[in-house]
Amino acid sequence: MSEKVCDHHETVRRNRARRWAAALLTFVFVVALVVLIVWAILQPKKPRFTLQDATIFNLNISAANVISATVQVTVSSRNPNARIGVYYDRLSAYATYRSQQISYSTAIPNVYRARTSTCGPPAGAGLHGPLAARRAADGAVNLLVKMNGRVRWKVGSFISGRYHLHVACAAYIPVGNSKNTGIVVGNSVKYQLSQRCSVNV
Template sequence: MTEKCGHHKSKRKRLLKKILAGVLIFLFIVLVVFLLVWAILQPKKPRFILQDATIYGFNVSAPNLLSSTIQVTISSRNPNSNIGIFYDKLDVFATYHNQQITYYTGIPPTYQGHKEVNVWSPFISGVNVPVAPYNGVALSQDQADGAVMLLIMVYGRIRWKTGTLITGKYHLHVTCPAMITFGSQSTGIVVGNAVKYQLVQRCSVNV
């Protein structure tokens, strides 16, 4: 009786090992096929352009408090012919001398098909945002000199889609330079209570 039980247990173990080996081989084949398809398709990063920026307010108070309201228009193009892009999360904000000067503004998740273009026009703002003392001085000086260089940043997570295959999430970092001019040097167009700057500035993209 004991011999029979041991024989059945041994058969079960062999069967489980075969099933496990089969599953591992299947997963390996799927992975190899996916990598081959991925290598053949060679996905390209999305291309971002900062089209314009509209300044509704940009004021330095105290020596190191900044209040600003800016609307930016950003376009994104998927250059791939066979790969779609899921934008699962996108946050837009502005920086000055590597310091964040506005709050995050989220863009709703979206899917971008082959060769498609998406355009977003979010508002980014901050009220009495503290900046480092040396940045406060530099910002006031730049504004007095007539030109402030900001960086409009887009941080997010994306996934690639080819056929029915969808990848895991990748981090997306986009950096768009925006030269904002003031006073007699201003290149902006007055629109109501705001000033609009046509920038058409290509952004750097890291995935």
């Protein structure tokens, strides 16, 4: 008799475990389905960044192939999402030349970009840094402006967790060559670049 009772309890436990497993799988499936539907409706896209211009201050050519200057760049950001807002947190920017950092890292205040909006530089100001590098043969300087930080997505009242943001903007500055298209502004020269940046989230 006791064996039958034990068998009965074992069967009950197995059935209960199966029901829990089925409920868990159903829950996971429903959550995945909801996420898929939301993603299909919202169609989230990465933010876009554009290197708008670069301004050269205090240009000094000390040798035939060496220059020194202070460079200020302006980067604009665009949120291409029609239903999603973007928070930028802990952004910082710096310039590199030939894989070496040549400017201090500049902190950028946190900012929010509403749906489908284009605004000026996330920093509200350009990135400043001294440049001391060899010029290319055609009299141009190739800099790489990098930005690192975090992004959060906002859908209605829901705000996601933070995701890493990496932006790289190639700045080809035609200093002192025949293609020099700079505009003299006081004691500086401003170059309109309008170059798209690569973005990884």
